[in-house]
Structure formats: C-alpha cells, structure tokens
Amino acid sequence: MMHSPLRWGVLSTASINEKILTGAARSNEAAVVAVASRSESRANAYAARWNIPTAYGTYDGLLADDAVDAVYISLPNGLHHEWTMRALQAGKHVLCEKPYSRWPAEVEAAFASAQDLGLVLSEAFMFRYHPQIVRLAELVLDEGVIGEVQLIASSFSWPTETADDIRLDASLGGGALLDVGVYCISVGRLLAGEPRSVTAQQATDATGVDGAFVATMKFPSSAMSHFDCAIHLSHRSHLEVVGSLGSITVSDPWHCADPRLTVVLQGEAPRDAPAGHAHSYQFELEAFGRAVRGEPNKLLGRDDALGQARAVDALFRAAGTGQRVLVDTDRP
Incomplete structure (x- = not known):
C-alpha cells in the first residue's frame, strides 16, 4: 500500500544529522523538509548543502511549521528533554537522539505527554x-x-x-x-x-x-x-x-x-x-513511520527508554x- 512519506524537521545542524539525512534519502517513507539552527545563516547554508526546502533561524520557527510531521532532535544531551517536550506540545512526533535523559522522571514525563497527545516518541538507538x-x-x-x-x-x-x-x-x-x-x-x-x-x-x-x-x-x-x-x-x-x-x-x-x-x-x-x-x-526512520501510521513495528518506546x-x-x-x-x- 502506497502512502506519503513522513515529513521530517531536523532540530540543529549537528554532524550526526548527516547520517539521518542519508537514511532519509535512501527511503521512500521519509522526507526531510525543514532544518533549524540558532543561526539563520547557518540554517540556510545547511539547507542549501543538503537540498532541504525550508530553513529556520530558530528552533521554535520549525516547530510552528504545519508542513512538519515529526522532529529529529540531535541537540546536546542536556537539551534533549526540554526540546522534546516543546516539540510534543507543538504537535510533532519526536525521534530524540540517545540518551533521552539520565533522569527516569524526565523519561516518564515525556512519554506520558506523548501518550496524552496521541504522538509517537522514541529514543534513537540506530544500531x-x-x-x-x-x-x-x-x-x-x-x-x-x-x-x-x-x-x-x-x-x-x-x-x-x-x-x-x-x-x-x-x-x-x-x-x-x-x-x-x-x-x-x-x-x-x-x-x-x-x-x-x-x-x-x-x-x-x-x-x-x-x-x-x-x-x-x-x-x-x-x-x-x-x-x-x-x-x-x-x-x-x-x-x-x-x-x-x-x-x-x-x-x-x-x-x-x-x-x-x-x-x-x-x-x-x-x-x-x-x-x-x-x-x-x-x-530506524522506517520503523518510526510505521509506528506513526499505526502499523506493526519494533520501534523503541517508553519501556526501553525508562529502563x-x-x-x-x-x-x-x-x-x-x-x-x-x-x-x-x-x-x-
């Protein structure tokens, strides 16, 4: 059954993004449509380099974009929880790079929020x-x-x-x-x-x-x-x-x-x-997409992140x- 690719926004221009961008390019089920940086010029340069349609000079700008279904968060570890919660509140599904948090209470709070909002959240362990x-x-x-x-x-x-x-x-x-x-x-x-x-x-x-x-x-x-x-x-x-x-x-x-x-x-x-x-x-991206569509999947979820x-x-x-x-x- 054919379906539209999940539209991804990437929060940051970190070097690890190159791997997720390559993974998305190899898949018919994911499309990176936006990237955000704290610097508008850096975001524009990054978008041009990777052929990403839209660039934002703030993270909040990307989160407000209705053309983005899901967000990949590759910010420094200490910012994972804050921006995951903000992305969920903005109505976005979230794939957050490992480690989600060293604090179990933050994991509990994030997954409870995702469940309440009907959104998919996963801690990214690509291997x-x-x-x-x-x-x-x-x-x-x-x-x-x-x-x-x-x-x-x-x-x-x-x-x-x-x-x-x-x-x-x-x-x-x-x-x-x-x-x-x-x-x-x-x-x-x-x-x-x-x-x-x-x-x-x-x-x-x-x-x-x-x-x-x-x-x-x-x-x-x-x-x-x-x-x-x-x-x-x-x-x-x-x-x-x-x-x-x-x-x-x-x-x-x-x-x-x-x-x-x-x-x-x-x-x-x-x-x-x-x-x-x-x-x-x-x-990893394709497993995430199946989870969003409600199809059988083996996406890492709450229990794994909490453990x-x-x-x-x-x-x-x-x-x-x-x-x-x-x-x-x-x-x-």
Whole structure:
C-alpha cells in the first residue's frame, strides 16, 4: 500500500544529522523538509548543502511549521528533554537522539505527554534496527545457539579532537557514559533484560566530565555485563556474548559498517553467521513511520527508554559512591 512519506524537521545542524539525512534519502517513507539552527545563516547554508526546502533561524520557527510531521532532535544531551517536550506540545512526533535523559522522571514525563497527545516518541538507538543486531538477538534469545547467557563484554571509545567539543561540557550532558557507554548498556539490556544491580568507576577529566567509565551490570538471571567506554582513547568497538555453550563476537556492533557475527561453540571451529548490510538510520526512520501510521513495528518506546535511564542513573550513583547500587525500578 502506497502512502506519503513522513515529513521530517531536523532540530540543529549537528554532524550526526548527516547520517539521518542519508537514511532519509535512501527511503521512500521519509522526507526531510525543514532544518533549524540558532543561526539563520547557518540554517540556510545547511539547507542549501543538503537540498532541504525550508530553513529556520530558530528552533521554535520549525516547530510552528504545519508542513512538519515529526522532529529529529540531535541537540546536546542536556537539551534533549526540554526540546522534546516543546516539540510534543507543538504537535510533532519526536525521534530524540540517545540518551533521552539520565533522569527516569524526565523519561516518564515525556512519554506520558506523548501518550496524552496521541504522538509517537522514541529514543534513537540506530544500531538496534540493523540486521546484525536483530540477528544477534535471534541467535541468542530465540534460537539459544550459545545456551544460557552468562557474560556480555563490550567497549566503545573514541578520541575527542577539540577542546570545545560539547561532549566535554558537563552542563550539556557530556561525558563518556552518556555519549558512548549507553550503547553498551542498551545491548546488555536487549540480551539479558533489566539489570538488578550495578558497580562502576569513572575517571573525571579536567572539564568535569567522565572521560572514561568502566562498569558491571548484574541481571536477575545471574548473567553479567561488563563494559568500558571513553572519549579520550583510540577508536575501539567490540561486543562479545558468552553463553553456557559458546560465544558470539560482533566486530563492529555500533556503527555496523562491517556487519559480522562470529559464532564459536564448544569443540567446534568458528563460523560466521550472515547479518546483511543495511543503513541503520533508514531502518530506524522506517520503523518510526510505521509506528506513526499505526502499523506493526519494533520501534523503541517508553519501556526501553525508562529502563535505559534507570540503568544510567544507577551507574552514575555507583561511580559516585564506589558502592554497588541496586537498580530501583520505582525510582523517579
């Protein structure tokens, strides 16, 4: 059945937008029709570069545009909740870049507002839509290829290149855990459920953000997830899932540029499990569009965002105290 593409507005001219714009260009179900910046000249230049029909010099200008159905928010982390709420009040569906918030209460408030207004809201974790991670979940959860999950080990790091990088600004929600550690949290929760308790250590740099973060999450099944993340180390990206019968290694788990799952079962030679190439952002946008149309979809929603925020909150508390912290499912 043919339907009109969902009309998107992009709030900011951040570099990550290039990936969502490419994803939209690959899809018949999404069209980017507007972009907004705090600078009108920057918005106009960006719109010309990416062939976006309308540019705004204020975020509110874009939110008032009736030709925009949905908004992609890629502002600094500390601004996600404010502008999501403003977009929802303006009647727009919202895809907000991860992390939505480190505060569970903000997640609850946003999704309650979206529900009351009949709008779709999702926290953007593009890798969760890629066939590589979908296949990983099938192998681990549906087919039980490696038996009972016992350990999930992951890492994600990269070096910031300039002193004025927003990821180094604590007031804007910078730091390693919120920038890249949330990927490791997300995949752990996907494969083992919601963590029961966490421990963590962080290395705070001169800017006041966590430049590096190391953590362990323990799940009700007794499975554990151990991960490290950093924004001042070399590029590292790794995921290994270990079960009672073997393991699966994912060489490029987050960007999925080189999708490859390697299965090693006890007593057997390693074998690759086909994953397939795809554009994560295209698949994410198309899942969002299906949700807006009320069609079956696997869009990440309230429960996932709330579980994510509760884990993040517990990890920050654990790093701050040096103690094991229970993940309180009722914590506001």
